[in-house]
Amino acid sequence: MRITDIRELTVPLEGNIANALVNFSEHTVSLVAVFTDVVRQGKPLVGLAFDSIGRFAQGGLLRERFIPRLLAAPPADLLTDDGTAFDAARALKVMMRNEKPGGHGDRAAAVGALELALWDLNAKLRDEPACHTIARHFGRTAADGVHVYAAGGYYYPGEDNVRRLSDELAGYRDQGFSAFKIKIGGASLSQDMERVHAALEMAGGGSNLAVDANGRFDLPTALEYAEQLKPLELRWYEEVGDPLDFELNRLVIEGYGGRVATGENLFSTADVRNLLRFGGMRRGIDVFQMDAGLAYGLTEYTNMLALMEAAGYDRAQAHPHGGHLINLHIATGLGLGGCEAYPGVFQPFGGYPPGCAVGGGLVRPTDAPGFGLEAKQELAPSLRQLLA
Numbered sequence: 063m064r065i066t067d068i069r070e071l072t073v074p075l076e077g078n079i080a081n082a083l084v085n086f087s088e089h090t091v092s093l094v095a096v097f098t099d100v101v102r103q104g105k106p107l108v109g110l111a112f113d114s115i116g117r118f119a120q121g122g123l124l125r126e127r128f129i130p131r132l133l134a135a136p137p138a139d140l141l142t143d144d145g146t147a148f149d150a151a152r153a154l155k156v157m158m159r160n161e162k163p164g165g166h167g168d169r170a171a172a173v174g175a176l177e178l179a180l181w182d183l184n185a186k187l188r189d190e191p192a193c194h195t196i197a198r199h200f201g202r203t204a205a206d207g208v209h210v211y212a213a214g215g216y217y218y219p220g221e222d223n224v225r226r227l228s229d230e231l232a233g234y235r236d237q238g239f240s241a242f243k244i245k246i247g248g249a250s251l252s253q254d255m256e257r258v259h260a261a262l263e264m265a266g267g268g269s270n271l272a273v274d275a276n277g278r279f280d281l282p283t284a285l286e287y288a289e290q291l292k293p294l295e296l297r298w299y300e301e302v303g304d305p306l307d308f309e310l311n312r313l314v315i316e317g318y319g320g321r322v323a324t325g326e327n328l329f330s331t332a333d334v335r336n337l338l339r340f341g342g343m344r345r346g347i348d349v350f351q352m353d354a355g356l357a358y359g360l361t362e363y364t365n366m367l368a369l370m371e372a373a374g375y376d377r378a379q380a381h382p383h384g385g386h387l388i389n390l391h392i393a394t395g396l397g398l399g400g401c402e403a404y405p406g407v408f409q410p411f412g413g414y415p416p417g418c419a420v421g422g423g424l425v426r427p428t429d430a431p432g433f434g435l436e437a438k439q440e441l442a443p444s445l446r447q448l449l450a
Contacts, residue, residue, distance in 0.1 A: 063145060064137040066106065067097040068129045068176070071448040072119040073112075076409045079216035082247030082278035086216075090119040091411055092172065093441075095448050096132075096179040100187065108449065109148075109183030110435045113175040114355030114384040115408045116326075120172035128157045128172055140180075147187060148180040151361045158358075163332075170329035170358050177359025178388060182432040192388075192433045196395030200364060207419070207426035208393045209400035211272065211297070212237075213385050214407055215244025215261060223249070224260050231264035234405055240423040241270045241297060243402070246287065247278035255290055262294065272323065274300035281310050288318035298323040298349050306333070312342030323349035326383030329357040334366045338373050345374050349399070353383040354392055367396065386411050387433050390418070394427055410440035 071093045078087045093112045100107040113120060132140065135156045142149045157173050185192040197204040212234040215227050231242050244261050246254045258273060265271040273296060279287065284302040291299055298321040303310040305327035315322055324341070328334055334352060337343060343350070350370060354363035367377055378399040382389040385404030393401040403425060404412025415437045417428035430437045436445060 063141060064099055065096055065132060065140065066099050068132060069095045069097075069448055070119075070121050070124045070129070070175075071095075071444060072121045073410065073444050075115070075411070077407060079218060079407060080248060081216060081245045081274070081276040083276050086116070086408070089116065091115060092119040092121055092124060092175050093444055093448055094124065094175045094179050096176065096183060098183065102186075107183065107186055109179035109181075109186065109432070110445070111175050111178035111182055111388060111433065112355065112386075112411060113171040114353050114388075115386060115404070115411055116384070117171060117356065118168070120168045120175070123168060123172040124176070128176055131157050131159060132176065147184045150177050150180045150184075150359060153177060153180055154358060154361050166329035166333070166357075170362075171356045174355045174357060174359040174362075177361060178355060178433075181360055182435075185432040189431050191427050191429060191431065192391040193395035193427050196360065196392060197397075200396065202395065202397055205394050205397055207424040208390070208398065209241075209423050210239070210385070210390075210403040210425045211241035211243050211400070211423075212239040212405050213243045213274075213402045214405075215242070215257070216407065217245060217248040224257055227257055228260050228264060230406060231261055235264060237405055238421045238423075239403065239405065241265070241272075243272040243274055243297075243300070245276065246273045247275040251286060251290065254287075258291070258294070268295040269297055272297040272300055274323075275302050277301050277304050277327065279303050281313060284310065284314045285317045288314060288320075292318060292320055296320060300324065300349075300351070301326065306336075308337055308340035308342075311337070312340065315342040315344070315348070321347055321349065323351055323381070325349075326351040326353050326356070328352055328366075331362060331365045331369055334369055338369060338375075343375070346376060346379070348379065350375070350380045351383040352380070353389065355384060355388060360392065363392070364396070385413065387414060387418075387427070387435060387438065390414065390425060391427050391433055410438070410444060413438075413440075415439070
């Protein structure tokens with residue numbers, strides 16, 4: 063069994079929405095396909111994945127460094143000892159050959175997309191959903207669904223954002239979602255609090271609503287918001303400042319007292335180790351949002367979980383960033399606390415196909431083999447182009 067071809071397609075995100083720092087209309091995603099010499103129903107078996115949502119595609123890095131390394135590797139360097147599956151950890155070592163430590167950034171996302179495509183392949187080799195392949199590999203049993211929250215509440219240029227927000231969350235509630243997350247930091251404090259209170263009416267209480275500043279705030283601003291948010295007893299206060307400013311995170315936790323969430327922009331075990339050491343995160347309380355698609359893939363992500371658990375944290379505190387099918391399978395397979403859902407934004411990647419049940423705040427993967435990306439109709443045009 064061997065890899066015969068690897069392709070990348072840069073796909074733009076749809077929609078003109080913004081958080082406190084970026085407008086996503088300019089963002090792109092790397093969709094990758096790993097072809098093999100295994101034939102099923104007259105066609106080669108192909109592993110599919112992407113690098114997650116919210117940054118930029120890495121086509122140049124993939125074509126110049128990481129795809130050539132995988133294609134040049136002897137098949138035995140990429141397979142398990144018995145040759146029946148791809149060994150993602152071995153493939154990661156091949157891709158990282160001649161790479162210096164540190165400097166993670168876009169490199170971590172490029173490698174993550176390819177590493178995740180191998181997990182999709184392994185699940186398809188077994189003709190089973192990826193959550194079961196992942197669970198078995200790590201000695202677990204896949205959960206029967208995970209808790210999700212509907213992420214939205216972005217800023218829409220030129221619109222009445224309070225009314226738009228209320229209508230948006232009401233639509234998510236009608237779809238079966240019971241918890242939500244909205245953006246803050248892109249307007250004045252008074253305007254943002256008006257949005258928060260409008261969202262609270264839809265959510266039915268603070269425990270069902272999280273807010274996300276996307277790293278916008280300095281310490282005084284973060285604490286100014288915290289003073290207004292604290293009485294609301296929100297689900298959590300997310301990414302208050304620069305993701306590598308661990309002291310800021312610690313000081314906000316001390317001044318706020320409520321639950322905080324961070325980690326989606328940490329791309330290595332070294333970064334997570336520093337968050338655990340210096341960020342003030344509390345066992346059994348705060349939320350870790352690292353994302354395998356932005357952090358070298360599932361191999362590195364499970365190393366992050368191991369660091370957390372060794373330090374006394376519970377994997378139920380892990381809620382991967384990125385509301386898409388890949389993270390749904392990861393959260394289900396690894397028994398995590400939950401994950402995001404993007405029911406109305408970030409197409410063609412966000413959200414889930416109709417077969418994923420939504421009810422009582424739970425979402426379950428379908429029975430489709432692998433991550434089931436082929437079942438997502440919004441992705442169909444991109445997949446046809448990539449696989450042609």
